[in-house]
Ligand code: SRM
Ligand SMILES: Cc1cc2nc3c(=O)[nH]c(=O)nc-3n(C[C@H](O)[C@H](O)[C@H](O)COP(=O)(O)OP(=O)(O)OC[C@H]3O[C@@H](n4cnc5c(N)ncnc54)[C@H](O)[C@@H]3O)c2cc1C
Ligand code: SF4
């Protein structure tokens with residue numbers, strides 16, 4: 019697969035996403051990880067960066083990065099673009115169904131560039 | 140073997156019976172034959188007087204009354220039943236056919252009573268019961284007007300219907316006189332005190348009232364008529380309308396030996412059964428245990444009872460009826476309910492007569508002053524709905540306090556005071572208990588929801604305000620706030636944005652909201668900003684406000700791919716363009732389908748393919764069809780006079796013009812339109828937000844129609860207007876909607892919830908009563924002048940284009956989760972599993 023992502027084979031390695039300014043304010047972008055996982059990387063209006071799995075757990079579609087970012091009672095969330103379930107950007111917990119959670123990723127900001135990696139075991 | 144049900148009479152009640160049987164008879168056991176004397180399917184007789192607004196019989200049509208698609212119902216229009224042989228179970232019709240039955244229901248209604256005044260049958264004398272009657276009156280009124288000054292008409296009878304007829308004459312530009320034998324108007328419903336005030340209010344409406352006198356004789360004089368009144372007055376008139384009461388049409392029943400009640404009407408028991416097996420009578424022709432009812436709600440209850448017996452085989456009884464009435468249309472508020480004349484033994488009357496305010500209110504209460512028995516309201520009927528449901532029950536307060544304008548009940552009697560069994564909607568027999576449980580258990584949170592799940596409010600509509608109050612009292616806050624971030628309603632935000640010129644979401648929320656926004660307020664504000672022309676919807680920070688589909692100018696599918704719908708104005712397309720769509724779909728391997736909106740949808744494009752597909756489409760002369768936006772979708776057309784042998788105008792040309800005019804216009808919800816070339820209505824214009832139907836003299840404009848989950852027929856806003864007027868009215872209508880509707884509120888719901896309804900809309904849009912039409916038109920001109928194709932704008936902007944990739948760190952990589960299989964020779968998405976759900 020030639021997808022432009024460096025295939026290090028090490029799932030714990032950091033993957034470069036993009037310059038932080040390339041993430042729309044209060045929006046998200048999707049990043050492809052080695053091994054095929056997808057991260058949805060968001061920036062909230064205060065500038066904090068979060069990364070969740072891009073897969074909407076309710077539909078299985080890789081779309082969360084395209085959702086609307088907002089807050090409720092100061093909890094930052096992204097709403098799935100398919101059916102609007104909201105996920106806490108910090109933890110991946112679904113605010114509309116407490117039994118559902120999407121996995122989140124480690125985020126590293128280095129000199130204005132965002133990196134993510136899968137959480138260790 | 141199916142059994143045959145013959146229904147004689149296709150009025151409102153006969154129709155309700157057929158509907159109720161069809162709804163319950165899932166197995167199709169009954170074959171229903173309806174014998175109808177009138178030449179058109181059942182229509183809304185209660186709303187008959189509104190016919191003079193449009194002279195459009197379709198506006199009165201009852202939904203589904205033609206039973207066109209129901210093989211179990213056979214409607215024989217224009218063929219009255221002439222005889223019944225109850226022994227052989229056979230009905231003979233006027234045209235001579237013999238129709239056997241297993242069950243027979245008589246629903247022949249009433250006829251207007253015409254007193255045997257000499258001259259009552261002269262040309263120029265009419266009754267007021269059917270659409271045909273009104274057409275005849277209309278024709279005579281037009282003849283009378285020709286070449287002379289103001290013509291005049293006399294209505295014999297000052298009851299509820301007589302006053303409606305007087306108003307209709309006035310609307311036909313005749314000067315109306317009402318002659319009433321009793322000493323007051325509406326003698327059956329209201330008392331002397333109320334009658335005196337009513338006479339005053341009616342006189343202000345240009346209706347001349349003559350009470351306490353009879354019509355002794357009518358004599359011809361040239362082309363006109365003279366009515367000699369008992370009090371010696373001679374009234375000249377061009378026509379006379381008799382509205383002196385009704386008599387049950389029981390002649391057919393008499394001739395076949397059915398028992399007739401003492402004061403007329405087919406005598407039936409409380410199950411609506413006549414004395415002969417399998418023969419029932421319902422509606423105005425029936426005398427249930429001797430009593431006839433001249434209102435539609437009791438008739439409906441009888442229809443439901445008989446339908447239940449026919450389909451379940453079990454007895455069901457007519458539950459009795461609410462005979463409260465409210466005068467519609469005349470522009471005077473009059474209502475009476477219960478024992479309005481205090482005929483109950485020992486009944487006491489409490490009256491508040493305010494001549495200055497022009498209100499008269501009377502409550503009739505039991506001798507101990509605690510139970511409400513009835514009442515009369517004139518001039519202000521605000522409390523009618525709550526009071527009538529309280530009849531027979533304990534009063535929540537001292538009667539005088541309830542009536543006093545500034546007393547405890549200034550806002551009306553609280554709905555909390557109503558017991559659960561109180562009937563809130565009498566048209567559909569829905570109790571307060573049924574409504575509150577729909578709210579608490581059924582999760583209904585709006586009036587629209589209550590209508591859908593209980594049926595309340597879907598008849599005459601008079602109980603709708605009460606539904607709102609009940610929601611309030613159930614603690615369902617019908618807040619108008621957009622969401623937790625903005626306390627304002629959508630229309631308030633619109634005014635703020637328009638007034639302040641704020642052009643970004645972040646500034647708006649900083650100044651007028653709180654927090655950082657959500658998936659409700661962001662798209663709502665995005666739509667407002669777009670309606671006000673603040674640039675491309677993907678410009679700068681606008682992009683992340685957009686709802687799913689707007690965000691990528693395409694509709695997102697279940698697997699994360701998109702569909703692409705180019706605009707095909709009016710559904711008219713050249714072979715070259717059809718070929719271009721075919722070639723593009725083939726090249727990108729897209730699933731294609733003809734949509735319900737007369738255009739072509741291409742499905743299964745990945746986000747990175749979208750700009751390349753648009754490039755090809757734009758080069759072939761296409762532009763965005765906004766299938767993704769809360770914006771104008773399509774203006775459907777029929778082929779019209781260019782080809783169709785019935786067409787009377789160029790409907791395709793008009794549809795194309797309208798679609799190009801309003802394309803790209805963002806609105807609170809999507810907007811759909813259609814133009815039909817004649818009254819056959821092949822473009823289904825009456826189901827659209829705005830629909831246009833060609834007439835011999837121009838165009839009829841209908842507004843507020845809807846398909847979808849809660850279908851609604853559009854209302855006629857203007858008739859026979861020329862093209863220029865038509866477009867001006869639509870400009871105003873659409874802009875007024877954009878300014879004042881709630882988010883995601885289609886025009887149908889907006890119009891239903893508008894205070895004053897269609898009349899108010901007409902006064903704003905047609906008569907410019909708010910003085911805002913110039914502004915609305917200017918806003919529309921602005922939109923038209925600044926329209927650009929959204930797809931093309933993306934193609935020429937590298938920043939926007941950069942967002943059309945699956946992965947920011949791998950712009951060339953396709954999304955590995957997307958795959959397709961083949962079905963009926965085209966690709967369709969492979970259903971995705973739910974790989975990442977982790978339920979704790
Ligand atoms: C493609 C089409 C079905 C088809 O295969 O024919 C369609 C497809 C969708 N309809 Fe529709 N509707 C389509 C004609 C209709 C019609 C018929 C018509 O327009 O004549 C109706 C009923 C008429 C009406 O709207 O009054 C209709 C009533 C709805 C509704 C219910 C609206 C309502 O007021 O109740 C929704 C939901 C909504 O908008 O909130 C909806 C929503 C949708 C959406 C946009 C759902 C979404 O947001 O993704 C579907 C997008 C499919 C896609 O991915 O492209 N669609 N939809 C039709 C596109 C017409 C076009 O060319 O633009
Ligand atoms: C102007 C006006 C305003 C009204 N306003 C109100 C109101 O505000 N509230 C209210 O509750 N009610 C109102 N009504 C009364 C309401 O319309 C009637 O109660 C209702 O229509 C009764 O329905 P029905 O089916 O029993 O009779 P109808 O609607 O009269 O229908 C009977 C049908 O049977 C047909 N028929 C008769 N004999 C035969 C035969 N032998 N063979 C075949 N067909 C036959 C008739 O032609 C007619 O079409 C109003 C009536 C009028 C005229
Ligand atoms: S609506 Fe009239 S003009 Fe248009 S296609 Fe149908 S019949 Fe012809």
Ligand code: FES
Pocket residue numbers: 563564565566567595596597598599600601602603
């Ligand atoms: S009372 Fe007529 S619709 Fe409810």
